[in-house]
Amino acid sequence: MPHIGPVVESDILLALEGVTVSFDGFKAVNDLSLYIQKGELRVIIGPNGAGKTTVLDLICGRTKVSSGSIQFKETEVTKLKEHEIVRLGIGRKFQNPSIYEDLTVLENLEISYPKGRGVFGALGFRRTAEVKERINEIAEMIFLKDHLDTKAEILSHGQKQWLEIGMLLIQDPELLMLDEPVAGMSVAERVKTAELLNRIIEGRAVIVIEHDMKFVESIAHKVTVLHQGKVLAEGRMDVVQADPKVREVYLGH
Amino acid sequence: MNKLSLRSFASNWTGFILLALLLLVVFPAALDDFRLNLVGKYLSFGFVVLGLVLCWGYTGILSLGQGIFFGLGGYCIAMFLKLEASTPENTAIQSTPGIPDFMDWNQLTELPFFWEPFHSFAFTVFAIMAVPAAIAFILAYAMFKRRVGGVYFAIITQAVTAVLTILIIGQQGYTGGINGITDLRTLLGWDIRTDEAHNMLYFICVVLLLGCILLGRFVLKSKLGRILVAIRDKEERVRFSGYDVANFKTFVFCAAAALAGVGGAMFTLQVGFMSPTIIGIVPSIEMVIFCALGGRLSLIGAVAGALIVNAAKTTFSEMFPELWLFAMGGLFIAVTLFFPRGLAGVVYDYVVPFLSKVFFGDKKTPPGQVAAKPAE
Numbered sequence: 001m002p003h004i005g006p007v008v009e010s011d012i013l014l015a016l017e018g019v020t021v022s023f024d025g026f027k028a029v030n031d032l033s034l035y036i037q038k039g040e041l042r043v044i045i046g047p048n049g050a051g052k053t054t055v056l057d058l059i060c061g062r063t064k065v066s067s068g069s070i071q072f073k074e075t076e077v078t079k080l081k082e083h084e085i086v087r088l089g090i091g092r093k094f095q096n097p098s099i100y101e102d103l104t105v106l107e108n109l110e111i112s113y114p115k116g117r118g119v120f121g122a123l124g125f126r127r128t129a130e131v132k133e134r135i136n137e138i139a140e141m142i143f144l145k146d147h148l149d150t151k152a153e154i155l156s157h158g159q160k161q162w163l164e165i166g167m168l169l170i171q172d173p174e175l176l177m178l179d180e181p182v183a184g185m186s187v188a189e190r191v192k193t194a195e196l197l198n199r200i201i202e203g204r205a206v207i208v209i210e211h212d213m214k215f216v217e218s219i220a221h222k223v224t225v226l227h228q229g230k231v232l233a234e235g236r237m238d239v240v241q242a243d244p245k246v247r248e249v250y251l252g253h
Numbered sequence: 254m255n256k257l258s259l260r261s262f263a264s265n266w267t268g269f270i271l272l273a274l275l276l277l278v279v280f281p282a283a284l285d286d287f288r289l290n291l292v293g294k295y296l297s298f299g300f301v302v303l304g305l306v307l308c309w310g311y312t313g314i315l316s317l318g319q320g321i322f323f324g325l326g327g328y329c330i331a332m333f334l335k336l337e338a339s340t341p342e343n344t345a346i347q348s349t350p351g352i353p354d355f356m357d358w359n360q361l362t363e364l365p366f367f368w369e370p371f372h373s374f375a376f377t378v379f380a381i382m383a384v385p386a387a388i389a390f391i392l393a394y395a396m397f398k399r400r401v402g403g404v405y406f407a408i409i410t411q412a413v414t415a416v417l418t419i420l421i422i423g424q425q426g427y428t429g430g431i432n433g434i435t436d437l438r439t440l441l442g443w444d445i446r447t448d449e450a451h452n453m454l455y456f457i458c459v460v461l462l463l464g465c466i467l468l469g470r471f472v473l474k475s476k477l478g479r480i481l482v483a484i485r486d487k488e489e490r491v492r493f494s495g496y497d498v499a500n501f502k503t504f505v506f507c508a509a510a511a512l513a514g515v516g517g518a519m520f521t522l523q524v525g526f527m528s529p530t531i532i533g534i535v536p537s538i539e540m541v542i543f544c545a546l547g548g549r550l551s552l553i554g555a556v557a558g559a560l561i562v563n564a565a566k567t568t569f570s571e572m573f574p575e576l577w578l579f580a581m582g583g584l585f586i587a588v589t590l591f592f593p594r595g596l597a598g599v600v601y602d603y604v605v606p607f608l609s610k611v612f613f614g615d616k617k618t619p620p621g622q623v624a625a626k627p628a629e
Binding site: 087101 | 472475476477479480482483485486487489490491492493494495496497498500501504
């Protein structure tokens with residue numbers, strides 16, 4: 001179980017300190033500080049335009065910070081390239097399912113397998129028993145075991161979301177970032193996804209952005225509420241929900 | 254062999270075997286020396302389209318400058334042949350004997366330094382691939398690291414083609430200018446102007462081309478090939494799977510350039526000269542058309558495209574010289590609109606299902622499954 005309590009220095013996996021990013025003068029994220037502990041499941045909520053997705057973009061290097069520091073396992077990542085950050089152990093799922101539609105489920109997972117990432121490494125990469133076993137294991141976890149040879153294009157929306165989660169899992173990242181993992185899913189798919197998330201958080205930290213309050217309640221341990229690029233409140237779900245400031249900007253409707 | 258493995262063998266190798274039979278048996282038996290030499294010339298563009306299949310079809314990098322890489326390979330071998338032809342005895346009437354004739358006409362009195370290494374045949378063979386690849390590397394690395402792609406990259410390749418063509422034309426004393434490098438005679442003492450030599454060169458060209466097809470297939474069947482497709486579809490996702498995308502794009506662009514270089518060298522050997530008119534913007538675009546028409550997702554299809562369009566060009570441009578360019582442009586538009594996967598796509602959608610019905614008694618294959626295997 002992720003622990004909620006006083007932050008101990010050595011337990012911190014990811015630390016954002018005084019992070020600001022501005023787009024043409026508009027501060028999408030404004031002097032934000034956020035700490036994620038090892039093995040923690042953190043849900044970030046907030047109204048539209050609060051800067052939730054931008055925070056994930058900053059951590060994974062898709063957007064560069066204007067000022068401030070982001071440290072992952074005590075390594076400064078603000079100057080690193082995206083693929084270098086991934087190799088440090090950060091996985092990112094995008095809001096819309098971002099998978100390779102022209103390839104099969106198996107090939108999607110195989111490309112995400114963290115071996116043979118150089119040009120010649122990829123040329124010499126072999127689908128060994130070990131690779132196959134790992135792919136099968138992940139495919140089973142994401143409910144796609146019977147679809148390994150299906151082209152990703154024809155999967156349902158929910159299955160595409162799972163596939164992308166699987167593509168991250170196979171990298172075995174220490175920090176997994178999921179941007180609206182249940183958006184556009186049916187009720188049944190949501191339940192399955194919550195179950196999947198509860199299973200995969202073991203041994204890793206997860207940051208989830210989600211709008212769906214029911215879903216948040218079903219998975220959240222600790223919630224951070226963002227508003228106008230800043231942390232408005234942080235803490236246990238029920239405490240945050242009771243906070244009048246939060247109710248005003250977000251939960252009121 | 255059981256039915257399943259026979260089937261996978263057939264689907265993997267039928268196209269390749271048919272092409273090999275056509276090029277190695279049917280054409281040499283059916284065509285006279287002159288026509289066979291023409292086919293050999295067409296096939297030298299086959300190397301270029303193989304590169305385009307890799308970098309345009311699979312990776313989505315459209316290059317409108319393959320002509321320049323073709324030209325660089327062609328110039329490399331032309332320089333070697335020219336030096337061999339310019340012995341002091343052959344050039345005794347020049348003011349400076351022993352240097353190529355066009356240099357003498359341009360008042361050069363000694364061989365420029367960059368011509369010196371082309372006395373060596375081994376160096377020349379290396380340079381045919383290395384020079385185009387090196388230029389491609391500089392261009393690709395600079396662009397892809399800065400994440401310049403798509404249309405912008407295509408425009409830049411075209412600009413580079415224009416610049417290099419102008420440079421070659423302008424530097425007459427060093428390059429032979431607009432006339433190019435002509436009057437090539439022997440390769441290591443072997444006269445390349447005879448019919449026997451042309452036939453021999455044709456077979457060398459075919460074997461090299463088939464070898465390059467196998468090489469291209471090896472790349473496409475590896476994980477690298479699937480990463481290329483992934484880059485074409487979702488470049489960002491590939492980056493966030495831990496790959497340095499720029500390296501992969503640079504690799505495939507350099508490989509395409511090296512292939513084009515080999516094609517250029519085979520062209521020079523079979524045609525007997527190399528000139529800027531063969532490598533400029535228009536020829537570069539024509540090469541893209543060969544590839545589009547044959548099928549940019551099919552190595553064999555693209556080679557067929559190079560053969561067919563070139564044969565049509567020879568035939569029609571003799572009859573209707575003015576109309577040819579319009580016909581070519583129309584063809585390109587029609588293919589893009591109606592057959593985005595080119596001839597190979599037509600074959601995969603109609604001929605292959607028919608054949609598998611005849612040979613394996615299949616029901617009609619759903620189009621999705623056919624489209625999933627365009628790599629032959």
